[in-house]
Amino acid sequence: MANPDLARIVAEHDEEMPSRPLSPRWERALWIAGLLIALLVLKQVFFPFAKGSQYYLIIFLAVTLPLVFLSYGRGHTPPWWDWVLALLTFVVGAYPLFGGFDEFLNRQGQLTTLDVIAGAVLLVLILEACRRTTGWVLPVVCLAFIAYAYYGGFLPPSWSISHSGVDFSQIINGFFNDASGFYGTPLDVAATYIVLFTIYGAVLNASGAGKFFVDVSFAAFRKSRTAPGRTAATAGFLLGTVSGSGTATTVSLGAVTWPMLQKAGYPKENAGGLLAASGIGAILSPPTLGAAAFIIAEYLQVSYLSVLIWAIIPTLLYYLGIALAVEADARRFGAQPVDVDAPRFWDVLKLGWYHFLSLGIIIVFLALDIPVYRAVVYATGVAALFALINHRRDWFRLIADALSVGVRSAFPVIAVCAAAGVVTSTITKTGLGQALAGSLVDLASAVSSEPVVVLMLTAVLAAIAVSVLGLAVPVTASFIISWVVIGPALITLGVEPAETAMFIFYYAVLSEVTPPTALAAVAAAALTGGDVMKTMWQTWKYTLPAFLVPLAFVLTDNGAGLLLRGPLLDSVWTFGASALGVAALAVLTGGWLFGPARWPERVLCAPAALFLLYLQPLTIAIGAGFLVVAVAVHLVTRGRVRDAA
Numbered sequence: 001m002a003n004p005d006l007a008r009i010v011a012e013h014d015e016e017m018p019s020r021p022l023s024p025r026w027e028r029a030l031w032i033a034g035l036l037i038a039l040l041v042l043k044q045v046f047f048p049f050a051k052g053s054q055y056y057l058i059i060f061l062a063v064t065l066p067l068v069f070l071s072y073g074r075g076h077t078p079p080w081w082d083w084v085l086a087l088l089t090f091v092v093g094a095y096p097l098f099g100g101f102d103e104f105l106n107r108q109g110q111l112t113t114l115d116v117i118a119g120a121v122l123l124v125l126i127l128e129a130c131r132r133t134t135g136w137v138l139p140v141v142c143l144a145f146i147a148y149a150y151y152g153g154f155l156p157p158s159w160s161i162s163h164s165g166v167d168f169s170q171i172i173n174g175f176f177n178d179a180s181g182f183y184g185t186p187l188d189v190a191a192t193y194i195v196l197f198t199i200y201g202a203v204l205n206a207s208g209a210g211k212f213f214v215d216v217s218f219a220a221f222r223k224s225r226t227a228p229g230r231t232a233a234t235a236g237f238l239l240g241t242v243s244g245s246g247t248a249t250t251v252s253l254g255a256v257t258w259p260m261l262q263k264a265g266y267p268k269e270n271a272g273g274l275l276a277a278s279g280i281g282a283i284l285s286p287p288t289l290g291a292a293a294f295i296i297a298e299y300l301q302v303s304y305l306s307v308l309i310w311a312i313i314p315t316l317l318y319y320l321g322i323a324l325a326v327e328a329d330a331r332r333f334g335a336q337p338v339d340v341d342a343p344r345f346w347d348v349l350k351l352g353w354y355h356f357l358s359l360g361i362i363i364v365f366l367a368l369d370i371p372v373y374r375a376v377v378y379a380t381g382v383a384a385l386f387a388l389i390n391h392r393r394d395w396f397r398l399i400a401d402a403l404s405v406g407v408r409s410a411f412p413v414i415a416v417c418a419a420a421g422v423v424t425s426t427i428t429k430t431g432l433g434q435a436l437a438g439s440l441v442d443l444a445s446a447v448s449s450e451p452v453v454v455l456m457l458t459a460v461l462a463a464i465a466v467s468v469l470g471l472a473v474p475v476t477a478s479f480i481i482s483w484v485v486i487g488p489a490l491i492t493l494g495v496e497p498a499e500t501a502m503f504i505f506y507y508a509v510l511s512e513v514t515p516p517t518a519l520a521a522v523a524a525a526a527l528t529g530g531d532v533m534k535t536m537w538q539t540w541k542y543t544l545p546a547f548l549v550p551l552a553f554v555l556t557d558n559g560a561g562l563l564l565r566g567p568l569l570d571s572v573w574t575f576g577a578s579a580l581g582v583a584a585l586a587v588l589t590g591g592w593l594f595g596p597a598r599w600p601e602r603v604l605c606a607p608a609a610l611f612l613l614y615l616q617p618l619t620i621a622i623g624a625g626f627l628v629v630a631v632a633v634h635l636v637t638r639g640r641v642r643d644a645a
Contacts, residue, residue, distance in 0.1 A: 019071045019408070026070070026077060033067055034404030041195055041407070045373050053192075055101055057183040060191040061418060062093030065129055068411050072132040085125065092122040096177075108177045109170075116169050119176030123422070126182065130419040133412035138473045141481070142422040146171060149426045161435045174425040181425040185298050186417035186480055192373055193294040193304075194413050199406030200380045201288075204358060206402040207387035212352035213238035214256050219345040225335045228264040229274055229326030232257040233319065236278025237285060247512065250279030250520045254527040264335045268530030273538025274329075275527070276513050276520040277322055283475070283509050284546065285315040287359050290509055291413055292479035296501045297372075299483060305366035310502055310563040313575050314549055317562075321545035321582045328590030358383040413476060420480045427484045437489035440465075455493045459554050462486045463507050463547075470511020478508040490554055499553040502563060506550040513539045541589040545582040548613055552578060558615035577620045581612030584627050593634045600637070604630035 022030065040063070049056045066086035070078045078086075095118040096104040107115060127139040153165025166174075175181035204210075217235035221227035236253045254275045261271040283290040286308040293311075297304045329335070358379040365375035384399050391398050427433045444457035465486055470478040482504045490500045512520045518536045525535040540547075552574075553559040560566050561574035584605040591597050597605075604626050611623030 019411075020073050020078075021076055022071075022078075023076045030067060030071060030408065031401070031404045033063075034407040035400055037063055037067075037407045038199055038403035041191070041199070042377065044192075045196070045377050051101055053188060054105075054179070054183050055097075057187055057191055058094065058096050058101075061182065061187065061414070062090055064407075064411065064414050065093055065125065065418070066090045067408070068129040068132060068415055071408065071411060072129075085128070088121065089125045089129075092118045092125065095122075104177065109173060111169055111173050111177060115176070116172050119172040120168075122182070123172070123175055126415065126418045126422075129415040133415045134474050134477075138416065138419055138477050141473065142419055145423050145426040145432075148432065149430055152430055160439055161432060163430045163432075166429055170429070171426075174429050175422060178425060180421065180428045182418050182421040184421045184424055186295060186420040186424070186476070187414070189291070189294045189298050190410065190414050190417040193376075194291045194417075195407060195410040196373055196376045196380070197288060197291075197294075198410045198413075199403055200358075200376050200383065202402040202406035202409065203380050203387070203399060204355070204383045206391075206398050207355065207383050208352070208390045209355040209383070210239060210252070212348070212355045215343075216345070216348050216352065218260075219343055219348040225264065225337050226326055226330040228257065228260045228266065228335065228338055229330060230323070232261065232274050233278045233281070233322050233326065236275070237282050237319070239282065247279065247520045247523045249282060250276050250524050251527060253279055254524060258528055260338050262528075264330075264338045265333065266329070266335060267333065268528040269525075269534040269538045270329055270333070272521065272524035272528045272530045272535035273540075273542050274322070274326070275524040276518070276535070276539040277542035279520050279524070280509060280512050280543075281315075281318060281322070283512075284311065284318055284506065286311050287362055290505070291476045292505050292508060294372075295476070295479060295483075296505060300497055300501060302498075303366065303369075304372040305363075308363070308366070310498060310565065312564060313562045313571065313578075314502070314506070314546075316575070317549050317578055317582050318543075318546050320579060321586060322542055324583060324586035325542050325590050328586060328592035332590065332592050332596065354386045354389070355383075357386070412474070416474050416477050417480075420477050423477075423481050424484055433484045433488050436485050437487075437492060440486065440489040441492060451493075455495075456555060458489055458493060459503075459551055462490060462503070463551065466504055466507035467511050467514050470508050471514060475508050475511065478511060479504055482508060495554045496560065496565075498563060498565060499559055503550045503553050506546060510543065510546055513543050515540065544585050544589055548585070548609070549578060549582070552613045552615055556615045561615070574615050577612050577615060577623075580624065580627060581609045584609035584612060584623070584630070587630065593631065595634075595638050597634060598637060601630040601634040604633065 037060075040060070044056050049059075066089040069082045069085040069089065073079075073082055104115070111119070127142055130142075131139045148161075149166045149171050150168065151165065152161070152163040155162035178184075214235050217231045217238060220234065221230045232253060235257060236249060239249050239253055254272075258271060258275065261274070262268075266274070282288065289307065289311060293307050294304065296302075297307050361379045361382055362372075362375050365378060366372060370378075384402075387398060388395050440461060441454065441458055444454045444461065447457055448454060462482075466478065466482045469482060473481070483501065487497075487500050487504060490503070491497060495503075512518065513536075515521075515533075515536045518539060521536045521539040522532055524530075524539070525532045528535070549562070552562060558570065558574055561570035562578060564571050587593050587597050588602050588605040588609065591602065593601060608623045608626035608630060611619045611626065613623075614620075
């Protein structure tokens with residue numbers, strides 16, 4: 001991000017901490033290290049290590065984690081103690097390989113004193129790396145889980161979360177020499193998928209795709225009063241495939257579209273809300289989604305293409321809500337057409353159509369059952385070749401830069417995924433997940449014994465819990481913790497794992513726009529100069545369908561239709577009912593139907609939306625009835641108001 005002001009806004013409000021601005025000499029050293037790691041990752045795709053994935057993960061963590069201490073911290077030059085930490089991290093990270101990898105694995109459950117010391121030191125270093133990249137909250141959560149594992153035997157036996165206690169050597173064994181610890185599924189996903197997608201995004205951006213996506217969005221809508229809002233939403237979706245960060249996409253998007261929104265007459269808060277909602281839209285949408293989507297595929301042992309398919313209808317509903325809100329806002333506060341100085345749409349598309357090709361290649365290759373890590377490498381290769389069109393002279397340096405930047409941008413996720421192993425290992429050894437899930441169900445059952453009510457209350461409590469957790473920790477960690485703690489509660493009540501996973505995924509992502517923190521909204525307010533709290537609530541207005549639609553996944557069996565799981569006809573009618581529900585929400589929050597909507601029809605739209613999103617024939621009929629009455633009241637009162645005027 002070339003503009004230092006935009007970089008500052010992202011650094012202040014992103015869930016990830018900013019990397020230190022290095023002096024040219026150290027920047028070059030880390031550039032070389034990042035490039036070498038990128039080559040290691042690409043080598044693993046086509047020529048994997050014979051000793052298996054855990055062997056690769058040990059090497060990957062041992063060479064990436066030390067660079068966190070050199071990349072993150074104060075000053076322009078890493079101080080001597082950061083070099084010591086980096087060296088120590090490499091030593092303890094590579095420790096399982098020094099005395100023989102197979103021998104280390106054979107000591108599982110019976111670690112030597114030196115093994116325990118090395119594992120404990122690596123634990124401290126992982127938590128420190130996590131603190132440097134994402135803040136204090138996740139390390140504190142990890143320490144709380146460790147304390148629970150060690151002291152759980154002192155809890156009263158009557159407590160559902162009590163257990164016999166785990167001694168320190170066994171705790172370290174679970175972290176250091178077990179498939180559920182540091183080298184578990186989260187780090188495997190980071191080292192196998194996420195880092196490849198961050199490299200792909202960097203190469204795609206280097207090819208000029210970011211500028212093209214903005215240009216094609218401007219050219220698509222040109223001059224109308226709703227064009228500025230449509231342009232922002234479309235550009236946000238396209239830019240998100242390059243960025244992968246909701247806050248960064250919000251700021252990048254705002255830099256080019258805020259002047260247009262301002263000229264059209266958008267209030268600062270409305271514009272900020274639209275920018276934040278558009279910024280996180282790509283994380284919820286195919287073809288890339290957020291990092292947690294790869295973890296869903298691994299946890300459920302399904303293809304990544306399946307997860308993309310599950311996200312299609314929720315994405316359509318999300319952008320339907322934004323589109324209706326844009327239409328309502330443009331009319332409600334009288335947005336003006338803006339004469340955008342942009343070429344014709346077909347001219348722009350003719351010059352840069354190839355930027356869409358690599359995205360299409362990912363989908364086609366996944367459909368051909370090519371593994372996702374290979375599909376994204378092929379797509380990266382295509383994007384790199386097309387970069388030759390715009391950058392012939394400095395092409396090699398450009399691609400090398402992109403490879404290095406792609407790896408280094410994954411450092412925070414790598415630290416988070418390694419730290420997440422603390423949580424997953426503790427829950428596996430102590431059974432905490434099932435205990436907390438049972439407590440959540442018991443809490444809902446205390447209100448009512450009706451299964452429908454229990455499921456509804458459990459889902460609402462789960463949504464609140466995931467959202468609150470997401471306020472404090474990054475999206476990836478929020479999903480992992482919620483899956484192992486909250487997921488079993490919904491599955492126990494009969495919700496399918498796929499619906500449960502997507503439910504948790506959406507609320508984890510939506511934490512970026514959930515008050516009172518709403519990082520993407522705060523960044524948007526910093527860019528537009530709007531009031532922070534008002535911007536948060538405007539963002540909530542734009543994203544409200546995304547908060548309610550996931551409940552439809554889990555409350556009835558018909559919710560599977562929204563994930564394209566089951567007969568096509570089921571998906572069609574559930575999509576139609578949900579679309580009507582989203583439209584009712586747009587009237588409720590936007591205050592516009594065929595004209596300004598007054599409070600009677602807006603109040604009627606609230607139960608209309610709720611009943612329509614509870615996907616049962618009777619409730620859909622009731623919801624449709626409320627919506628029909630709301631429309632009738634609007635038409636009658638609108639005519640009376642016009643006659644009186």
